[in-house]
Amino acid sequence: MQTMMLAAQGMGYQSCPMIGFDIEAVAKLINLPDDHVMGPMVAIGKGTKEAWPKPGQLPLDEVVIENGFKTP
Template sequence: MRSLGLAGQTIMLAAKSMGLDSCPMDGFDYEAVGKIIHLPEDHLIGYMIAVGKGTKDAWPRPGQLSASEVILENGFGG
């Protein structure tokens, strides 16, 4: 589970490089989906990623921080 985010982001970046879009989701019934996909007893679902051809552009996402606000080099000191 520790590496789920890395794996998901890699899948989403790979999808983009193949001309596809994607959307991660975890707001679903894990047990019901597990039954549908015949999830083995010793497996867990972390989240799902829908991958496919986008039908329209993503809408603008205001309020995101700039890279310089979230990337630190050599610690917090000024």
């Protein structure tokens, strides 16, 4: 995937890796043979706007709860 994404960038294209799609539905759509498996997909094309900036890491006290449940 990385090599394909770097090659696309070298050719003037942008790319984006994708996960979380319905693997079985895509396999059926493309008539994937039974002895093949799906991996992640990569979208490649010409960008229409600048990429969103990567967010920073959330503070640990906002995402880690120790020895109990957080109440609203």
